[in-house]
Amino acid sequence: MEFKKKNILDINSLSASEIEFILDTADSMKEINERPVKKVPALRGKTIVLFFQEPSTRTKLSFELAAKRLSADSVSLAASSSSMKKGETLLDTARTIEAMKPDILVMRHSMSGAPHFLSKFLKCSILNAGDGRHAHPSQALLDMMTIREKKKTLTGLNIAIIGDISNSRVARSNMRGLVKLGNNVRVFGPPSMIPFKIEEEFNVSVSRTMEEALSDADAVIMLRIQKERQGANLFSTDREYSRFFGLNRENLKNSKKDVLVMHPGPVNRGVEITPELADSEISVINEQVSNGVALRMALFYLVSGGSKNENSD
Amino acid sequence: MRILIKNGTCLVFGKGEQKTNIYIEDQIIKEISSEEKDADKVIDASGMYVFPGLIDVHVHLREPGQEYKETIESGAKAAAKGGFTDICCMPNTIPVNDSPSITSFIKDRALTAGFSNVHPVASLTKGLKGEEICDYGELKQAGAIALSDDGRPVSDSGVMRRAVEYAKAFDLPVMCHSEELSLSGKGVMNEGVVSTRLGLTGIPDSAESLGVKRDIEIGCLVDYPVHIAHVSAKKTIEIIRNAKKSGTKVTAETAPHYFTLTEDAIDLFNTYAKMNPPLRTESDRLAIIEALKDNTIDIIATDHAPHSDEEKIVPFEEAAFGITGLETSLALSLNLVFSGILSMEELAEKMSINPGKVIGINNALFEGNHANITIVNPDFEWTVTREGFISKSKNSPFTGKKLKGICEYTIKNGNIIWSRNN
Numbered sequence: 001m002e003f004k005k006k007n008i009l010d011i012n013s014l015s016a017s018e019i020e021f022i023l024d025t026a027d028s029m030k031e032i033n034e035r036p037v038k039k040v041p042a043l044r045g046k047t048i049v050l051f052f053q054e055p056s057t058r059t060k061l062s063f064e065l066a067a068k069r070l071s072a073d074s075v076s077l078a079a080s081s082s083s084m085k086k087g088e089t090l091l092d093t094a095r096t097i098e099a100m101k102p103d104i105l106v107m108r109h110s111m112s113g114a115p116h117f118l119s120k121f122l123k124c125s126i127l128n129a130g131d132g133r134h135a136h137p138s139q140a141l142l143d144m145m146t147i148r149e150k151k152k153t154l155t156g157l158n159i160a161i162i163g164d165i166s167n168s169r170v171a172r173s174n175m176r177g178l179v180k181l182g183n184n185v186r187v188f189g190p191p192s193m194i195p196f197k198i199e200e201e202f203n204v205s206v207s208r209t210m211e212e213a214l215s216d217a218d219a220v221i222m223l224r225i226q227k228e229r230q231g232a233n234l235f236s237t238d239r240e241y242s243r244f245f246g247l248n249r250e251n252l253k254n255s256k257k258d259v260l261v262m263h264p265g266p267v268n269r270g271v272e273i274t275p276e277l278a279d280s281e282i283s284v285i286n287e288q289v290s291n292g293v294a295l296r297m298a299l300f301y302l303v304s305g306g307s308k309n310e311n312s313d
Numbered sequence: 314m315r316i317l318i319k320n321g322t323c324l325v326f327g328k329g330e331q332k333t334n335i336y337i338e339d340q341i342i343k344e345i346s347s348e349e350k351d352a353d354k355v356i357d358a359s360g361m362y363v364f365p366g367l368i369d370v371h372v373h374l375r376e377p378g379q380e381y382k383e384t385i386e387s388g389a390k391a392a393a394k395g396g397f398t399d400i401c402c403m404p405n406t407i408p409v410n411d412s413p414s415i416t417s418f419i420k421d422r423a424l425t426a427g428f429s430n431v432h433p434v435a436s437l438t439k440g441l442k443g444e445e446i447c448d449y450g451e452l453k454q455a456g457a458i459a460l461s462d463d464g465r466p467v468s469d470s471g472v473m474r475r476a477v478e479y480a481k482a483f484d485l486p487v488m489c490h491s492e493e494l495s496l497s498g499k500g501v502m503n504e505g506v507v508s509t510r511l512g513l514t515g516i517p518d519s520a521e522s523l524g525v526k527r528d529i530e531i532g533c534l535v536d537y538p539v540h541i542a543h544v545s546a547k548k549t550i551e552i553i554r555n556a557k558k559s560g561t562k563v564t565a566e567t568a569p570h571y572f573t574l575t576e577d578a579i580d581l582f583n584t585y586a587k588m589n590p591p592l593r594t595e596s597d598r599l600a601i602i603e604a605l606k607d608n609t610i611d612i613i614a615t616d617h618a619p620h621s622d623e624e625k626i627v628p629f630e631e632a633a634f635g636i637t638g639l640e641t642s643l644a645l646s647l648n649l650v651f652s653g654i655l656s657m658e659e660l661a662e663k664m665s666i667n668p669g670k671v672i673g674i675n676n677a678l679f680e681g682n683h684a685n686i687t688i689v690n691p692d693f694e695w696t697v698t699r700e701g702f703i704s705k706s707k708n709s710p711f712t713g714k715k716l717k718g719i720c721e722y723t724i725k726n727g728n729i730i731w732s733r734n735n
Contacts (some may be wrong), residue, residue, distance in 0.1 A: 078467070090628060111628040112512040113582035133512030172512055195509040196517075202509075222384075 006127045007119050008299055011134035011176040019177055023145050023154075025298035025307070026291065032069060033293055042301055043072035049102040051061035051094075052129070053079035053109045058265055058289060059129050059139070060284045063106050072103075094118045104300060107131075112169075113304050125303040127296075133167050135252040139264050140173035142295040144181070146288050148259055155182040158256075160213040161204075162247065163223030164193040164234065165273055171223055175202040188213035190243055191222075192234045210244070210251045217255035221262045222247050222272045238271050248274045252282075260284050314353050314727060319732060321358025321688065324365065324661045326677035335363060337684040345680055354729070356722060357689055360481050365399030366676040366685030368668040368724065370488070371463070371566060371614035372639065374431070376422065377415065378407025382620040383705045386676050388639070389428035391617075391704035393731035395639040396658040396720030398685040399674055400617075400714035404436040405464040411447045421551040428730050429723070430685075432458035432672060434488065437476045444468045446476050449483045457702045461488035463542060466524055468494055469666065474531050479538040486671050488540045491524030491549075492590070499684035501630050503591040507576045507665055513629060518546035518597070522707075525549045529556050538562035541670050543616050545571045545590035547600035554609040564671055565604075566612035569645035570600045570636060570710065578710055584625045584632035585710040586619065602654055611667040615642045619706030627688050631701055637706050641697060646712070647718035650691075688722040690733075695719060 001021050005014070014022070032040055048067045060076065067074035077097070088096075090109070097105060104125045107115050107300040112132030119126050130136040159178055165171045165187050178185050179202060188207040199206060207213035208272055214220065225241065232284065235241045252259060261273070261283045269275045278285060301307075316337040325331045325345055336344040336352065344350065374388040375381075381389075385402075392400045402419065406412035410419065416433045419509035423431030424695020433456035439445045441464065449460060460480050466489070467473040482486045497520040502508050525541055529552065544550060544567045552566050572590065575595050577587035604610040618635025625632050646664060649655045655663070665676050665687075668694055676685040696716050699707045723731035 089623075091626065111627070112628045113630075114628045117628045131512075135512070171511060172510075174644050196504050196515060197506045198509055201506040 001306065003302040006303060008137050008303060009115050009119060009126065009128045010059065011137050011173045011180070012138055016180050019141070019144065022141055022295070022298055022302060023148060025302060026141070026145050026295040027149070029297040029301070030265040030291070032297070033290065038069050039071060040069065041071045042306065043070040043304055046103040047101065048070040048074040048104045048106060048300065049074045049097055050074060050076035051097060051105055051107045052076065053107070054130070056108055056129070058292070059108065060291040062289070063129060063295050063296050066300055069293070069301055070297055071253045072300065087143070090114060091118070091121060098124055100120050104303060106240070126293065127299055127303065130169055133169050133172070135168040135173045137173050137294070138296055138299060139170050140177045142288055142292040143174055143221060143262060143264070144177055145291045145295050146262065146284055147260065149291070150284060151218060157183045157218040158186070158216050159183050159219045159221065160186050160187045160188065160217045161221045161223065162213060163245065164211070164225055165189055166193050167226050168223050174221060177202045177206050186213045190235050198211040211254055214251055215254040216278060217259055219262060220247060220252070220255065224264065225265065225268055225271055238245070241312060242271050246272050246274065247277060249277060262288060265289070315351070316354045316356065316727065317350055317352035318358050318363055318686070318725065319349060319686065321361050321363040323678055324362040324658055326365070326679040329658050330720060333676065335686070337724070337727045340684055341581040342678060342680055342682050343685045345678065356688065357734065360690070360692065361708060361721060362657055362689045362691060363678065364396070364687040364689055365644065365665040365678050366723070367396045367664045367687050368399040368434060368672070368676065369545055369615050369617070369639065369642070370401045370612060370616040370668045370671060371398045371568070372400045372402050372702045373619065374402040375406065375619060377418065382621050383521050383600065385422040386426035386428070386430060386618070387703070387705045388617070389423055389431050391482070391639040391702070392429040393723045394703055394720065396567070396643045396689065397639065397686040397724055398687065398723060398725045399430040399432060400677060401432045401434050401672060403461060403463040404613060405441060405485055408440050410434070410437050411439050413451045414449070415457040416452055416457050421518060432456070434461050436460070436461070437462045437467055437487065438472065439462040441465060443469055443472060446472070446479055447651055449479055449485055453483050453650070455515045458486065459486040459488055461490065461542070463488060463490045466490050466492045466494065467568060470531065471626070474535060477531055477537055477539060479537045481535060486540055487537070488524070488542050488553050489528040490542050491521060491528045493520045493523040496520035502574045502579055502587065505576055505594055507580055508710055510584065511580065513650070516589070516591050518548045518593060521546050522548035522552055526552050528560060529553070532563060533535070538564065541565040543571070543590055544601065544604070544610055545566055545593050547595065547597045550600050550604045550609055554604070559608060561726045564611045564667070565609065566668070567601050567605070567610050567615040568614055568638065569615045569642050570638070570651070572598060572605065573645050574598070582694060582708065584627065584629055585636065585708055585712070587618070587632050587731045588636055589627065589634040589636055602649070605649065605663065612671070613642065613646050613663045613664065614668065615639055619704055620708045621706055625708045635708070636705050637709050639711060640702055640704060641716065643715035643720055644718045651717065684724055684727040685719055690721045691718045693717070693719040712726070
């Protein structure tokens with residue numbers, strides 16, 4: 001298969017076979033990360049700019065390591081240290097970056113649609129590393145990679161996504177991808193965190209109780225309570241939230257025996273998930289992080305035309 | 314100047330469509346008959362409709378303060394091109410039109426420009442802050458034709474009550490931007506499937522309907538008819554319909570975008586389809602059409618809201634609300650006639666007679682009335698282009714769209730202020 005996408009802006013614009021192809025490519029990248037010398041020359045001479053307008057630790061580090069392991073030159077730019085602080089518009093900042101001829105721009109922005117907006121003006125590839133509440137495709141892809149790796153399949157599974165769906169770009173991208181590949185996705189959270197007409201738009205079901213959401217679940221994706229993003233009064237207190245909407249051993253009883261517990265991080269321990277469960281044998285939170293590097297290597301490789309080169313050999 | 318408009322289909326007051334000639338002399342409609350009077354200028358209106366001068370009760374000109382978006386002159390010219398002999402400009406300029414001096418300034422500028430009549434709408438409250446009412450009597454003397462805090466509601470119901478009561482003293486129409494701000498919050502589009510898809514904060518339809526309900530209640534309380542601006546939601550229509558049924562005096566307007574587009578126009582992050590109130594769903598759109606048909610909605614206004622590229626070519630959440638409307642309104646509204654929803658006469662009611670009743674201007678075609686006339690070519694097909702706009706701003710969701718029907722001539726007080734072919 002030849003991968004023709006120049007940008008990875010959201011999951012919606014990827015077909016099921018493109019998603020599977022990305023996951024296959026990521027699987028093959030994974031081995032590089034286990035070597036004593038973790039570096040291949042695939043993207044030697046390519047320049048990658050990481051433009052993060054919003055704070056991020058793991059996603060940025062993951063993209064940066066992925067770039068370095070493929071021998072690309074990567075530089076990162078934070079909005080706090082950029083001219084945006086001086087009032088420069090997003091478009092002008094992006095055009096300035098582009099004038100220095102990067103091959104790939106990885107961007108994170110607090111506004112939904114910011115990378116889509118820039119993609120209309122820029123010639124370089126754009127990888128969306130999270131835009132507002134809209135999409136976080138690389139996170140969803142690494143989640144799918146992790147589930148597929150553990151379950152040996154990525155179709156027909158029962159997957160629960162629990163927490164602040166309204167404010168979550170991770171949830172939106174996961175719902176899109178998992179449903180596209182034929183899984184049953186249920187979401188659960190306080191109604192204040194469930195967006196309007198989500199069933200209709202995403203083809204998922206909304207569970208009425210935690211038990212219903214978790215029954216026969218193959219995997220549970222717990223979402224972080226995004227304190228920085230939520231408006232007032234979405235829920236009462238952390239304590240009550242953890243009791244009624246948090247994941248613990250007890251309410252996991254009805255799920256499949258080999259259920260996977262997932263979380264995009266960073267975890268609010270004791271709020272959406274008990275610390276004991278986050279560290280337990282059924283938690284794959286660290287695998288998600290490891291897979292993230294491989295997955296992002298695959299994205300860099302593919303948008304740079306990697307698959308094309310293979311075909312021409 | 315003497316003008317003879319001949320062979321047109323004229324929407325004569327009280328008589329409907331008439332194949333007749335209209336003769337204008339000394340700014341007055343002198344004669345409506347089949348006679349061919351001698352004139353300085355003869356307009357052959359064969360195949361055209363002769364409308365009473367169109368009136369737009371809801372326009373934002375950006376002068377004073379934001380002349381880079383629109384000036385009184387550029388806006389009044391765009392209005393003339395769009396077929397409007399009269400427009401009302403909202404007070405949310407910088408500074409706000411809350412004083413007689415700004416009202417006079419706007420009137421003077423419009424007179425100098427010489428295109429459509431510009432009728433200033435003064436603010437209900439000082440600085441649009443929703444706290445203190447303005448000097449309505451003096452504003453009226455300076456030329457204010459109505460009152461509104463458009464762009465935002467007067468959120469405090471007590472203040473709104475006093476404002477409407479005080480407006481009653483001077484018989485000034487009150488145009489309500491009805492919105493419950495605590496429900497719309499930081500919303501940037503309709504709360505619905507598209508906002509869920511795109512991860513954008515929604516504005517629920519209840520934010521509008523609850524606001525409208527309150528404003529109608531206040532009108533009832535003080536026994537003074539209020540006018541509801543830019544109706545976008547089905548829920549709102551039901552409230553207005555019921556109020557009218559029970560005898561409440563209230564008028565309402567909608568804008569062409571609400572009966573032409575839905576929230577789908579926003580996917581994927583199209584800032585040209587961002588306005589407040591937001592584009593809603595197909596069921597809302599159909600309800601608006603139904604409401605135009607059964608006169609629940611009396612008026613088509615544009616809510617012409619010019620913005621520069623700097624405010625629109627930005628990420629969606631940052632983009633300004635509003636679209637340019639004066640130059641596309643007529644063709645979009647004619648589409649209601651072409652699709653059998655309204656007759657030409659009914660369209661003339663929505664775009665001239667009814668808005669005129671709200672602000673006390675009568676452009677109806679009858680002998681002896683001032684000659685404010687719009688001549689419409691219903692068959693002319695054209696494509697909306699950026700370059701085609703003569704407004705300073707190009708922020709239209711209709712760019713690229715093919716439309717049918719155009720204004721050939723706009724006549725104000727017996728003078729041709731717009732002629733398409735020169």
